[in-house]
Amino acid sequence: MITFNNVSKTFQDGFKALTDISFEVKEGELLVLIGPSGSGKTTTMRMINRLIEPTGGTITIEGKDISKEDPVKLRRTIGYVIQQIGLLPHMTIKENVSLVPRLLKWNKEKYVEKVDELMKMVGLDPSTFGDRYPTELSGGQQQRIGVIRALAADPKIILMDEPFSALDPISREQLQDELVRLQQEIHKTIVFVTHDMDEALKIADRICIMKDGEVVQIDRPENIIRRPANEFVRSFIGEDRLQDNEGLSLPSLKKLIVPPVTGYRTRGLAESLKLMRRRRVDSLLVVDNKDTFLGIATVWEVQRRYKEEELTLADVMDTDVLRLHINDSGETAFQHVNNSKYGFVPVLDEQNKVLGIVTRASLVEHVVDQIIE
Numbered sequence: 001m002i003t004f005n006n007v008s009k010t011f012q013d014g015f016k017a018l019t020d021i022s023f024e025v026k027e028g029e030l031l032v033l034i035g036p037s038g039s040g041k042t043t044t045m046r047m048i049n050r051l052i053e054p055t056g057g058t059i060t061i062e063g064k065d066i067s068k069e070d071p072v073k074l075r076r077t078i079g080y081v082i083q084q085i086g087l088l089p090h091m092t093i094k095e096n097v098s099l100v101p102r103l104l105k106w107n108k109e110k111y112v113e114k115v116d117e118l119m120k121m122v123g124l125d126p127s128t129f130g131d132r133y134p135t136e137l138s139g140g141q142q143q144r145i146g147v148i149r150a151l152a153a154d155p156k157i158i159l160m161d162e163p164f165s166a167l168d169p170i171s172r173e174q175l176q177d178e179l180v181r182l183q184q185e186i187h188k189t190i191v192f193v194t195h196d197m198d199e200a201l202k203i204a205d206r207i208c209i210m211k212d213g214e215v216v217q218i219d220r221p222e223n224i225i226r227r228p229a230n231e232f233v234r235s236f237i238g239e240d241r242l243q244d245n246e247g248l249s250l251p252s253l254k255k256l257i258v259p260p261v262t263g264y265r266t267r268g269l270a271e272s273l274k275l276m277r278r279r280r281v282d283s284l285l286v287v288d289n290k291d292t293f294l295g296i297a298t299v300w301e302v303q304r305r306y307k308e309e310e311l312t313l314a315d316v317m318d319t320d321v322l323r324l325h326i327n328d329s330g331e332t333a334f335q336h337v338n339n340s341k342y343g344f345v346p347v348l349d350e351q352n353k354v355l356g357i358v359t360r361a362s363l364v365e366h367v368v369d370q371i372i373e
């Protein structure tokens with residue numbers, strides 16, 4: 001669909017921004033260009049709609065050399081979304097979205113219908129938002145308009161240069177999700193620039209990693225994670241996003257310990273319930289005043305016997321519980337946690353003092369952390 005053949009760019013000041021890059025964007029794919037700031041992503045992208053001209057090599061779209069096309073006409077067939085939105089402040093939302101269709105002299109009925117359809121696609125009711133001005137919308141809403149404006153004239157290609165970078169994290173996630181959903185309906189050829197690997201992994205069909213004006217690796221996200229081309233890619237995707245599976249191991253017990261919530265053996269049941277609610281736990285490790293582990297009291301048991309006002313934690317605790325000692329292996333911890341009726345196991349020192357607990361969550365977290373990130 002779009003092909004870069006040995007493309008280079010040396011700017012007028014002599015700065016060589018791109019050296020000999022070759023790659024292809026396939027029809028209907030979302031290709032993410034990613035790399036550190038200054039690696040040449042924007043330059044690469046802006047050559048596709050001829051806002052920047054290469055100084056070497058050729059770029060073709062559907063086999064045609066774009067340097068031989070009229071740049072203005074070319075641009076009208078390519079949607080372009082940038083970070084600073086670029087909505088025209090004196091035009092209403094509907095006028096902004098219909099800008100290119102009107103330049104292309106579509107008849108009114110056709111573009112009015114298109115604007116309505118697109119606004120609905122991104123969850124903005126045309127009758128509510130259509131006649132507002134850009135400043136009357138939130139940042140996320142404005143950026144949605146920026147995206148659908150680029151889609152309005154039904155271009156085959158859409159270029160998006162860090163379109164969500166200025167948004168707060170929640171709006172940003174929402175727009176990423178919407179873009180993925182939208183793309184499933186519209187199947188455009190999209191080139192998307194970002195410097196955020198999580199964003200790339202979330203939305204990309206393929207990722208093209210750039211560094212110092214060169215393409216370092218281009219592949220599906222899965223392959224990039226599994227087989228980074230070199231150290232640069234490895235560190236760029238985050239050192240430990242994937243380690244060799246055989247290297248997956250249980251850590252020493254010490255690394256799995258998380259702080260416990262303990263209650264003295266003489267604590268009353270009402271106070272104990274309050275403590276559990278405050279700390280958001282469903283059980284307490286019952287200890288004596290030397291912090292020696294005695295048993296586990298669950299919220300269910302405390303509740304069941306709540307009416308017996310004279311009872312304390314020592315009366316309702318379960319003493320028949322699995323426990324770990326600090327020198328036990330990660331393996332043992334794993335087994336005990338799996339076999340525990342509570343989903344966690346207390347870890348004790350030589351004097352049976354409580355050091356912490358190992359939970360299912362801490363094991364899962366550790367294993368997942370080892371595989372990804």
Ligand code: ADP
Nearest residue numbers: 011013015017036037038039040041042043044
């Ligand atoms: P990215 O989008 O990856 O951050 P750019 O493509 O914007 O990077 O820029 C790549 C390099 O080219 C940068 O070092 C930038 O300073 C340089 N550059 C960009 N535009 C010009 C220009 N008009 N003249 C000289 N150097 C430029």
Ligand code: MG
Nearest residue numbers: 041042043193
């Ligand atoms: Mg840029």
